[in-house]
Amino acid sequence: MNRVRGRTAVVTGATAGIGEACARALAGRGVRVVLNARRRERLERLAAEIAETEGAPEPLVRVFDVRDRAAVADFADELEAAGTAVDILVNNAGLARGLDTVQEGRHEDWDEMIDTNVKGVLNMTRALLPGMIARDRGHVVNIGSIAGHLVYPKGNVYCATKYAVKALTQAANLDLVGTKVRMSSVDPGLVETEFSLVRFRGDDDRARTVYQGVESLLAEDVADAVCYVVNTPPHVNVLHMVVMPTVQRSPHVIAREE
Template sequence: MKKIAFITGATSGIGEAIAKMLASDYALIICGRRVERLEKLADALRAKTDVYALTFDVSDSKTVNTAIDSLPSQWQDIQILVNNAGNAHGRAPIHEGDLADWDAMIDSNLKGLLYVTRAITPGMVKKKSGDIINIGSIAGKEVYPDGNVYCASKFGVDAAIKGMRIDLNPYGIRVVGIHPGLVETEFSVVRFKGDKDKSESVYKGITPLYANDIAETVKFVVDRPPHVTIADITIFPTAQASSTIVNRQL
């Protein structure tokens, strides 16, 4: 079997694109909550590589551990972990925020990343080898209006990435943070709770990034020779200069 890559949030968008991008070189463990989508992707990828599908919610530590512990022995030697799962839920000033939205973002974006990392890194530490690729956000670098708790969760991700890089350095494990700006995926549809007009307005007047742009970056990072770590990358579409400055041709 090829070396194994473990990808969370693989049922759509960036995670799905990463799975497709890595399929030529790696056996894949693809993870997500939507069973039908996960199985459809697994079936498609099996034309290129060995695939194992795991259905669990990253925000539930018990199901994370149960799922990863259930892996057959031949699937346990994970070389690459891609922490991609996460979402934004709503936008509102701090005094009007929905507590359920806050919990969902902190649980999936930050705690979920930590739960999966905690479950997989002991194996990497034991063999003193591995790559951990974390998909963050420009929201983890710059705060913007009405993004308070989402930004807080992504700032936490950025801090966690830096911390794990320090802690895992003695074991030869490469830790990478990839922080995209505007990427056109289902992200905005989820954030605006299915309001397509609002979600489409996010990308109006620009050519945004696409999921495959991020997948290509992941492939570039993992293909570097062992002595090279691309530690931290921020990726914008050309029309974007910061979290709030976007050159829209309207």
């Protein structure tokens, strides 16, 4: 049963990986998607592709940085002025930078991860949740990580941001009690996307080793999980959905083929 057809979803970080796959998957189910990220050209290309998909409503493209509170507020105001009610928010934009011990960590990497993964999620949620509460309808899905359930060596600050996403998901659910608005997290293990390329600042060889000999999740697998979560009946609230590749049983317990 398709319960999401005709709804509107905002997907942050839709230029690559999981966000792009979520946008395609939701649009394929008849959801009008509002695509966000910072790279306009990629967003416009994706929007054009989606627009040609049978049954997919015309997407909207909105280029901004989720760390920019003023831009996020303008975005929410614009939607409200246009009478566009957001039913689903997929807080996906996020990143890891570097892989260092805490004692060797770079301040700029910490700021970028905390500002995007934690404050970005908060900025978007603060801007769009009041409308959902006023309509007594809506679903926020945060893309967390298994790094928010277990730490791994040199994962320190990235793990801390994903633990924060888990805590915020749980805490917001307390704030939302008595409403029909739901908040969930989908927490993947290893997914082959541009994530490692970003983490290692474009070092292709290093990024490739992360996925070598591993049948990782595909971004589409995570999008499937997101679609399952938002398609549940209104009385069902998935708090956290943890999804890992079969070869991975913990962040650093992986059966890797040599």
